[in-house]
Amino acid sequence: MISALNHLVDVVESRLDGEIDVAGLASRYGTTEYHVRRMFSSLAGMPLSEYVRRRRMTLAAAHVIDGDELLGIAVRFGYGSTEAFSRAFLAVHGARVADVRAHGGPLRTQPQLRFRLTVEGNTPMNARIVDRPAFRLAGHSARVPLVYEGVNPHIQAVVASIPPEEHARLKALSDTEPAGLLQVSADVEPDAAEGSELTYLHGVALDAATETPADLDVIEVPEGAWVVFRVEGEYPAALQNAYAASATDWFPSNPWRLRPGPSIVAVLERAEDFSAATCELWFPVERDTPRGDQP
Template identity: 45%
Template sequence: MLERLNQAMAHIEDNLDREVDVKELARIAGSSEYHFRRMFSALAGIPLSEYIRRRRLTMAASEVLSGQSSLLDVAVRWGYGSNEAFARAFRAMHGVGPQEARSTRKPLQSQQVLRFTLTIEGSASMEYRVVEKEAFQVVGRGTRVPLVHLGMNPAIVEFIKGIGRPVLERMEQLSDSDPQGLVALTSNQEGNQEGDHLDYFHGVVTTKEAPEDMETITVPKNTWAVFTSEGPFPETIQYMWRDVYTQWFPSTSYESVEGPSMLRTEIDGDTARAELWIPVTS
């Protein structure tokens, strides 16, 4: 898997000065486009589109400093339709505009070419099972929240607090299917950077009808990889997400498919026991 990911990275380098076809990158990596984007973001720490943008601006910076081409020629060569658009993107990455960089020779930023390697960390194993599950419904309430990598997510905390304990207790009484109890569904994540937004739905898996003050989400039939972990809250949950994409997926024949992921959490003081459901295919 890692070798094919590195072949995809080489393809990006060969096509930086033209449109990069993500479907072709996914084909080279031997995965779906959806899984390739998720895997890349988890491994690299930035979205694929951001990596390509930064690589182009790194190459553009060297041409700006060389002085052999006009700034407009450099802008067009690296995909910008005007000096103004190029200058905005250049300044956002390097902290100075291209004209200033050329005249003052100030230090610029560089996005290095990524190459993925396997790192062996400790001897801990990841507990998981694979479940076939027919289509089901989740009843609850949803919102859109910013992504937070470490620590509590204030937007989610406030959203759940706003639902109120009485409504949460009524939700729990509706639960009659696995996973039991309150679950959190996340989907439609726009990127992997802190502050990027995603859909968040707090509810229960049930066969019962939703009360008037709640919504219903239908989740299609899927194969699910189900992971369990226990440890300090909230780090255990956030590390579990990271480890699934950076360690488990690269070492198995499974890949994620588009659809909501589910998280069921039991908290006892500072300790959390979490069960994470991710839709997969092999």
């Protein structure tokens, strides 16, 4: 996977003026576009689409300063109009094209990325692979903005709006794994930008044959394999560290890749003030079949 990501970075550099065939590259490495985009976002801290935009605007800035014709610059870097290019330029650099031409800046440079795998091995990850038949997730859901770092206040507001007695009712309904009250993130595009919407559901897992109360929102989950990480410690720091370690250590070191589906956090035990907790982090996966490093 590290080789695939570095090859992808090289392809981006050679195709800043055109389309980038991520699906084709992923296929050459025996994996999927979904997994490549998810791993890129996790390791780079930004979606691939945002990285491409930043690299385009980094190189375009030199042409802007040189006084090249604006439409020519826009077309060269994949934009169909000067208006679209100018919006992207302002979003990346925080300055208008005219101001940069007049003053030479300010400019925000995006260096070319290079991925490296360093596995220290001093903190083994507690992981298991489970095959699950189809089940459903039932609870209360809302569309919320995606937040890449820190606590998502929109999700906090959803949870705070649910009365304590409803939490108890939901927990009593749970009849299959993942057990207990669940925090579910669904409908997340692999290349989603920060601020784009996802579906957050606060609820429980039910057997596919269980009758679901009519007042609950439902996410149907097909059968498949899952990797389950057990996490204990300070909350939410330990859980956030596990998210990061799954991308930097576990997936590059194991023959599994992410597949589309919801990610689930099951809170098994917690301190009264929620300062510490024991959780399970569930990701839908499938066997990876790498074909070795490709030129």
